Amino acid sequence: MDHFFPTIFFGSQEDSLIILKKILTLPYLTIKLVVTQPPRPAGRKKLLTPTPVGKFAQDKNLPLLTPQKLDFKNQQKINQIQPALGILAAYGQIIPVQTIKAFPRGIINIHPSLLPRLRGPTPVAQAIFNGQKTTGTTLFLLDEKIDHGPVIAQKKTAINPKDTRESLTERLFFLGSQLLEEKLLDFLTGKVNPKPQNHQRATFTKLLSRENGYIEVEKIKKALSGNHNLTNKIERKIRAFNPWPGTYTLINNQRVKIISAHQKNQNLKIDLIQFPGRRPIPWNKGLDQSLFQ
């Protein structure tokens, strides 16, 4: 079996699976190990839950590693496999340089933006929030700096007016799976040479917290009554933060989540809201409209 490219996959999200499933269809790669984040408490009952990638690997009987950290011990496990290639999609941890060095052909990252634009952890949310018309997916080789390595291939896609972070992320990883299918073999056989990024043009994104999802009531009121600028911004923010970290406002000191909204002419129209511990409900049934008069 050593004439296939022994490959280690790194990924943790539902969207990582789009890439892993594609890799499994490629006859010239052999998945030797799947590396994912350890199971974490999730849901109301805080049950220890494996990542979607962890669950998939268990179901498919793929060898699995779930390190808290890629330390010396885990590094040795990787070295033992003697991988040729790594493929990483939404793993959620920084890969140490020593680990990258264990891969003669490098580790390919599938990043959901057109690098060097939107480096960092939240490129999809940022692209929607910015109001960009297009974004894309980049295949590049990991190096010692974040989202900084040379680019193997890129593909563009339009951002639809209804795209949320969730829908766009899924589409961008699907695009990444197509790119892998089209370009990976060319890269492995030396027909495509990775090109350095233009670092002068790099832009960066930050990790989002729940607090970043706060929208002031005053601003919502203005948007509802037709402030076009605010309407645009708020509507984009709601889509960019959906499903995580979500957007909310404070009404009578209660955290009211704003799940979805749309624009009508100049006005913001809120569709779904959610009170703490309740199900989402339509806006017009949920609130005393006079609060916003």
Added chain:
Amino acid sequence: MEIITAPSPVLTKVSSPITNIDLKTFRLGKQLISSLTDKGVGLAAPQIGKNKTVFIIRLPQQEAQLFINPAITGHSKKKQYSLLLEGANHHQEDYQPQPFLEGCLSLPHLYGTVKRWAKIEACWFNNKGRKVKKTLNGLEAIIFQHELDHLKGLLFPQRVKKEGGQFFQEKNGQLEKISHQEANF
């Protein structure tokens, strides 16, 4: 199943890979084998109306082989026209090597010269769903490239035209040279 002949959109579409190799895949393989007529040496799934990356190759006097999600991972340096050596009488005075002609069950009566790699490194999933990697030569290498083209929505006349090759048409059992304009499909 009936073999689809050009022009047909299913022959020019890019086929999608098999994501789960299961009974359905093997059924498709069987359909390909049963659809391959005596004079064919290979058949790709689009030729029976399925845009999936599967084909079969049946070399003379051999069992048909199934190729799932095939790919070429390496090849000889230059593409070239192959020569037909079998059956030729080398000692005859007026002996001239004949070019190897490609034909296609989806393009009856049309033949042409196509440049191919003489040697390829190929890999695929076999009829047991296992990965295989092999070096292919000669006829098998040519057929593999021809069938792989089908999965990309390419038919051999496109290559003949691009490379300035020669078309032939079969008429009453005889091969006649025809121009690129005459080779309509």
